[in-house]
Amino acid sequence: MRILVLGGDGYLGWPTALYLSARGHEVGVCDNLVRRDYDKEMGVSSLVPIASIEDRVAAWGEQSGAKLATYVGDLTDAAFVHRMVREFEPDTIVHFAEQRSAPYSMIDQAHAVYTQTNNVVGNLNVLYAIGDINRDIHLVKLGTMGEYGYPNIDIEEGWIEITHNGRTDTMLYPKKPGSFYHLSKVHDSHNIEFACRTWDLRATDLNQGIVYGQQTEETDADPRLATRYDYDAVFGTVLNRFVIQAVLGHPLTVYGEGGQTRGFLNILDTIECIRIASENPANRGEFRVFNQFTESFSVLELAEAVKKAYPGEVTVEHTANPRVEAEQHYYNAKHTKLVDLGLQPHLLNETLIDSLFHVVEKHKGGVNLDAIRPTVQWRSTASELSSKK
Numbered sequence: 001m002r003i004l005v006l007g008g009d010g011y012l013g014w015p016t017a018l019y020l021s022a023r024g025h026e027v028g029v030c031d032n033l034v035r036r037d038y039d040k041e042m043g044v045s046s047l048v049p050i051a052s053i054e055d056r057v058a059a060w061g062e063q064s065g066a067k068l069a070t071y072v073g074d075l076t077d078a079a080f081v082h083r084m085v086r087e088f089e090p091d092t093i094v095h096f097a098e099q100r101s102a103p104y105s106m107i108d109q110a111h112a113v114y115t116q117t118n119n120v121v122g123n124l125n126v127l128y129a130i131g132d133i134n135r136d137i138h139l140v141k142l143g144t145m146g147e148y149g150y151p152n153i154d155i156e157e158g159w160i161e162i163t164h165n166g167r168t169d170t171m172l173y174p175k176k177p178g179s180f181y182h183l184s185k186v187h188d189s190h191n192i193e194f195a196c197r198t199w200d201l202r203a204t205d206l207n208q209g210i211v212y213g214q215q216t217e218e219t220d221a222d223p224r225l226a227t228r229y230d231y232d233a234v235f236g237t238v239l240n241r242f243v244i245q246a247v248l249g250h251p252l253t254v255y256g257e258g259g260q261t262r263g264f265l266n267i268l269d270t271i272e273c274i275r276i277a278s279e280n281p282a283n284r285g286e287f288r289v290f291n292q293f294t295e296s297f298s299v300l301e302l303a304e305a306v307k308k309a310y311p312g313e314v315t316v317e318h319t320a321n322p323r324v325e326a327e328q329h330y331y332n333a334k335h336t337k338l339v340d341l342g343l344q345p346h347l348l349n350e351t352l353i354d355s356l357f358h359v360v361e362k363h364k365g366g367v368n369l370d371a372i373r374p375t376v377q378w379r380s381t382a383s384e385l386s387s388k389k
């Protein structure tokens with residue numbers, strides 16, 4: 001298949017592009033490289049050094065003999081998206097290319113507006129390009145389990161049958177997300193469902209859990225193929241952050257009680273889920289939703305798992321929760337559709353955590369300790385206008 005990976009320079013997009021290429025697909029990568037700019041803005045960088053997009057693509061050419069078509073450009077530029085889709089002629093578009101940090105979206109008004117504009121407009125431009133150029137293209141879109149929030153009922157995979165006043169219909173599962181970032185994903189989901197219904201497009205929305213891990217067979221083949229590994233409170237995902245904190249001798253920063261339960265998955269399962277979704281496309285007109293995670297844990301359980309696995313001293317610190325969220329709640333989310341299509345999950349174990357300790361040991365020199373504690377407060381509404389009358 002011809003697969004275009006949007007956000008192909010990111011933490012997940014890069015290893016996914018390599019994985020699909022290694023399995024014989026013709027792969028193109030698109031990115032506007034803005035993730036590298038957020039690093040500069042936040043005063044941090046990936047713990048594991050990453051090569052430039054040109055060097056990565058060249059290294060993969062040497063390693064595999066495969067050439068990745070590369071498009072450096074911004075999805076909010078509609079003309080660029082149209083040109084790229086016409087030129088590459090994809091069968092599948094895998095769309096990772098969004099601002100993906102909840103804390104980043106909650107910094108202030110400008111960051112909230114940027115996040116929603118970047119994500120919603122970029123996704124709309126992709127939908128229009130598919131609608132105009134070839135409606136057979138399968139859109140595989142990265143959403144998040146955070147779209148659902150944490151309702152006191154079971155979470156279904158995208159759709160729920162509701163009986164109300166004696167009448168029954170199948171509706172999109174109601175959403176109650178917890179940040180302006182997560183809300184941007186809800187808006188995307190609604191736009192995609194509408195496009196499938198109205199233009200007869202085919203799409204798979206992957207409501208992904210929180211990803212951990214850093215190494216895949218392909219990224220391990222050469223240091224220039226490594227993917228990023230974030231430790232800071234804005235972009236680092238929770239297990240990855242706890243591993244780094246343990247190795248640095250920093251207390252593991254659990255927000256509040258730590259009873260917040262979330263779905264998780266190994267990066268090895270992310271790349272395999274994308275392969276499965278791409279190779280088994282949705283039908284024309286179908287808006288298909290998969291919950292893409294393999295296990296759920298509370299934040300405190302993860303901290304305890306890291307503490308148990310680490311050979312040295314580790315302390316767990318309950319810090320004031322910067323977010324507005326329930327710290328104890330019901331959580332039962334379905335996640336069978338990817339397994340039905342053949343996913344064989346890599347479950348969290350001490351060997352994996354141990355391999356991450358080794359990655360961190362090797363690179364821990366460059367950490368900016370000031371970036372570890374959370375600073376973005378959900379309750380604050382800072383904006384450039386707040387100090388003006």
Ligand code: NAD
Nearest residue numbers: 007009010011012032033034035074075096097100142211
């Ligand atoms: P990432 O920030 O590392 O990668 C996203 C990439 O998209 C970056 O390289 C960035 O430069 C690019 N990008 C952003 N806006 C763009 C635009 N307008 N035009 C072109 N490129 C643009 O993020 P990630 O962790 O790899 O996540 C990828 C996707 O998966 C995101 O959509 C995210 O919401 C979703 N997701 C991630 C996780 C996780 O744990 N990392 C969990 C659930 C869902």
